Amino acid sequence: MSTDQLSSTSYLVLGLIAREGASTPYDLKRHVAATIGNFWSFPHALLYKEPPRLVDLGLLTEVRELDGRRRRLFTITSAGAGALQAWLERPSWEATELRDPGLLQLFFADQGSSDTQGDIAREQLPIHRAKLSAYETEEQLGPGPEGARSGHLTLEHWRGQTVRMGVLYERAAVEFWEGVTADVAAGEAAAALA
Amino acid sequence: MSTDQLSSTSYLVLGLIAREGASTPYDLKRHVAATIGNFWSFPHALLYKEPPRLVDLGLLTEVRELDGRRRRLFTITSAGAGALQAWLERPSWEATELRDPGLLQLFFADQGSSDTQGDIAREQLPIHRAKLSAYETEEQLGPGPEGARSGHLTLEHWRGQTVRMGVLYERAAVEFWEGVTADVAAGEAAAALA
DNA sequence: GGGTACATGTAATCAGTTACATGATTTA
DNA sequence: TAAATCATGTAACTGATTACATGTACCC
Numbered sequence A, B: 001m002s003t004d005q006l007s008s009t010s011y012l013v014l015g016l017i018a019r020e021g022a023s024t025p026y027d028l029k030r031h032v033a034a035t036i037g038n039f040w041s042f043p044h045a046l047l048y049k050e051p052p053r054l055v056d057l058g059l060l061t062e063v064r065e066l067d068g069r070r071r072r073l074f075t076i077t078s079a080g081a082g083a084l085q086a087w088l089e090r091p092s093w094e095a096t097e098l099r100d101p102g103l104l105q106l107f108f109a110d111q112g113s114s115d116t117q118g119d120i121a122r123e124q125l126p127i128h129r130a131k132l133s134a135y136e137t138e139e140q141l142g143p144g145p146e147g148a149r150s151g152h153l154t155l156e157h158w159r160g161q162t163v164r165m166g167v168l169y170e171r172a173a174v175e176f177w178e179g180v181t182a183d184v185a186a187g188e189a190a191a192a193l194a
Numbered sequence C: 001g002g003g004t005a006c007a008t009g010t011a012a013t014c015a016g017t018t019a020c021a022t023g024a025t026t027t028a
Numbered sequence D: 001t002a003a004a005t006c007a008t009g010t011a012a013c014t015g016a017t018t019a020c021a022t023g024t025a026c027c028c
Helices: A008-020 A025-034 A044-056 A078-089 A101-107 A116-141 A155-193 B008-020 B025-034 B044-056 B078-089 B101-107 B116-141 B155-193
Strands: A060-064 A072-076 A097-099 B060-064 B072-076 B097-099
Touching: A008 A025, A008 A044, A008 A060, A008 A072, A008 A078, A008 B101, A025 A044, A044 A060, A044 A072, A072 A078, A078 B116, A101 A116, A101 B008, A101 B155, A116 A155, A116 B078, A155 B101, A155 B155, B008 B025, B008 B044, B008 B060, B008 B072, B008 B078, B025 B044, B044 B060, B044 B072, B072 B078, B101 B116, B116 B155
Parallel strands: none
Antiparallel strands: A060 A072, A097 B097, B060 B072
């Protein structure tokens, strides 16, 4: 069971099940939605498809309920835990992907009409401001200092970290789009003088 | 030719060819590498595969050199230009994807040994610092104010914007990982007291 | 008891990635 | 002229996304 066929999705699933214990794909879906799903989307179909694959590799085991919803409960094996550990110790050199469709539009704004750039900025800015304030609210509501106990990171703490990254990223985005807006305004002023 | 089968890759290709005129896939590759490729990876095979698809849709035309390297030169059609315009006017509501493998590891640091969190932070911080300073250098070398003329955005300007976003994002990342490092240090200090 | 939202899955398609392969230019 | 690097492409695979489909619990 060489570990090089494991993707980020695999480790996400392994990590969640390692922490939370026996989980259904739906459990995974909810945890993801509350945390990293905010900026790294994992469609639910993925979270239904990946666990069976990991079972084939011997990293998870499956137990299926016989009654009612007939849920599929997945549990980590010691091989699975081992693969997770090994991944944690291996530095991840892979670069961050930052895929922002709004940015892509901005980059081609010169191919639109004269006010395309302004239009895009005016539409992106409120989006990022809204996200920022949502994250900031969540940060306020976050847990007190009790999460900081001696090395043990709870799910709460984990959520806190995604929120923290969210805040920092959205601040950067707001600053960026404000800069664009300012540029557009300056450009218009200069044009008016000419 | 309904436009809903067009992906971000499609618009990237259309936009570049609209701006630069007749281009080979390799031209696209170089432009991408110098700009948005810094944080949104488009493997070269994509940039060789997408143009023929757009030719099928009537958005590009192809002319192939007969001699030497037999390059394939792609040019935008009026239908292609129209699709690009329409996209620029359509607000892009899709959320930014921020896919950071380092963050993913951090989120599962509690499943590793007691110093996994610190190890990850110590390894990510220099990576982001290096990227930040590379971007900042590039920003210094950037073009003077001559790029700001009345609404016309040059490729240089475009490059400038990706660099700007890069700087802001990497600053956020550095701040984030510094925060993690500080947390770890605080945790160790607290543990030492107990 | 009817509607609505939650929950659970499967199948087909397609985009993205990896791997392979080779020709053309430049430089030592 | 040999090596190295730049440039150009194709093919196979696989992971991700979309669409479909249905069952279960809750609420009015």
